[in-house]
Amino acid sequence: MANRPFIVGNWKMNGTRAMLAEARAIDRGAARHAGVRVAVAPPFTLIQALAENAETMAIGGQDCHAAASGAYTGDVSAAMLADSGASFTILGHSERRAMHGETDEIVRAKAEAALAAGLEVIVCVGETEAQRDAGQAEAVVCGQLDCSLPVGEGVAGRVTVAYEPVWAIGTGRVPSVEDIGAIHRAIRARLVTIYGEDGAGVSILYGGSVNAANAAELLAADEVGGALVGGASLQADSFLAIVLAA
Ligand code: PEP
Numbered sequence: 001m002a003n004r005p006f007i008v009g010n011w012k013m014n015g016t017r018a019m020l021a022e023a024r025a026i027d028r029g030a031a032r033h034a035g036v037r038v039a040v041a042p043p044f045t046l047i048q049a050l051a052e053n054a055e056t057m058a059i060g061g062q063d064c065h066a067a068a069s070g071a072y073t074g075d076v077s078a079a080m081l082a083d084s085g086a087s088f089t090i091l092g093h094s095e096r097r098a099m100h101g102e103t104d105e106i107v108r109a110k111a112e113a114a115l116a117a118g119l120e121v122i123v124c125v126g127e128t129e130a131q132r133d134a135g136q137a138e139a140v141v142c143g144q145l146d147c148s149l150p151v152g153e154g155v156a157g158r159v160t161v162a163y164e165p166v167w168a169i170g171t172g173r174v175p176s177v178e179d180i181g182a183i184h185r186a187i188r189a190r191l192v193t194i195y196g197e198d199g200a201g202v203s204i205l206y207g208g209s210v211n212a213a214n215a216a217e218l219l220a221a222d223e224v225g226g227a228l229v230g231g232a233s234l235q236a237d238s239f240l241a242i243v244l245a246a
Contacts, residue, residue: 005246006226009040009233025236030056036246051085061089066109078117088120094166104147111150122160129167138186145190156198162228168208181222212241
């Protein structure tokens, strides 16, 4: 059976308790669209509050540390996310890769820790503009998949991939539907190489400047199983319009 479309909001470093009403509105909207799987990844500080109130949507983290505990000031472990009510975590977002020096190997170690803590993982991949201009988009993305995805028996069912071209994040620019389809087909082929037949069931999300106006077109591209949404996930109205488009 095909997966339900998966629409995930990444609130990044936005939101205080004043956003709880927005989250409740998203959750009520999610309940009206049972054919779509809806999730929000708020900052760590809001996970517990959102998880306690959510009836339909899933709540997740935006990152975790690879270690279970220890002297890692400011970091949060996968078990802590789970303990706060998270059921998944985003990993390897390009902002983490660029601003925190996260390599593919670090992302994989975090993914293994998250799975061990009982979380699902959304692993982000995507090329920079210079890499796309150099014709390297597919090679870069496939290299990231090879080296940052967790592997092992039964793992594929708990993994989602988010394809997010770095140049499309927060810029209002998006690839053509044809380009999105082409790279999602390449990702699918690589997932099958990595996971065997289980790779056919892994959801692949598109992320990068998805909004209420372009969602229907982007979500219809080949192999796109949903969206990872940044800016447009901060208001219930715009986020739910994307859910509706799915
Ligand atoms: C993101 O950062 O994951 C993202 C997709 O952001 P935006 O939708 O704002 O481009």
